[in-house]
Amino acid sequence: MAQQLEPHRALGEKFESWMQFDFDATRCPVRNLLDHIGDRWSILILSALAGGPKRFSALARAVPDISKRMLTQTLRRLQSDGFIDRDVQPTVPPQVTYSLTPLGKSLAAPLLTLIDWAETNFASVVEARQKMAEAA
């Protein structure tokens, strides 16, 4: 026996422990996080801001296929979760700059491991999809 649990076994045990929250997604840290950043845009926006502060329109350009509506909505939620700061300069027109908080920056490390996985394993996923498509 290895003294270190294989990752997927460890993940299985974690999952069991989530049961203690009665699957109340608001109380379980993991489900809560997934509900907040587990969408199409949050991770993208956090990544865009990881390079440095950006203004609203710069973010819209950086993620061209997001609508203003969803950009606003996602920024508001990331802000209220403490991942980003919103700084308004009271000029006319106003200038609003968004930046990562220390908490937001701390999320970068785990996101990177996920992103590295995606980059190295993308080919396998594409291959699996092709096999499924052929079988059908």
Add this chain to the structure above:
Amino acid sequence: MAQQLEPHRALGEKFESWMQFDFDATRCPVRNLLDHIGDRWSILILSALAGGPKRFSALARAVPDISKRMLTQTLRRLQSDGFIDRDVQPTVPPQVTYSLTPLGKSLAAPLLTLIDWAETNFASVVEARQKMAEAA
């Protein structure tokens, strides 16, 4: 200067490199992965299966607030992406067992880092939300 880039800087540079895919989410590995497992259920189901193979009804019990419809849909997609295997025993009624593939198991490690982050930083997120709520 540290020879190792800070994680959030590294993430920022990754983001820039995604531009080369013209923000075509089907070709960018990261956007592609996010579109497929970045939803409310996929990670939960993968985690449930990390503890070992499970049948359809066992998964439904393990994740009580998922509808059968979404459970079926999510399982199909995880299967076609090569994360899980689907094994049908032609008994009556049929018994269908789902299990992680090696690819699915390999995703456990990066997921764990994200989950560990969620567990250790949940308090900060809750605190941020309270501050925002008070300010409003």
Add this chain to the structure above:
DNA sequence: GATATAAGGTCTCTAAATGAGACTATGTCA
């Protein structure tokens, strides 16, 4: 002077995704 553009959004309308729950087939158990 009229028009265009920019900022950072909001608002409305439509389209897509999701959730709830009824319904299916066949067999075992009481």
Add this chain to the structure above:
DNA sequence: TGACATAGTCTCATTTAGAGACCTTATATC
């Protein structure tokens, strides 16, 4: 005979997301 279980599918209602017009004020252009 009726109830229950398996692994889903199907329909309908609700929720969420996307597209794009619109807002305010100021500066630049024609």
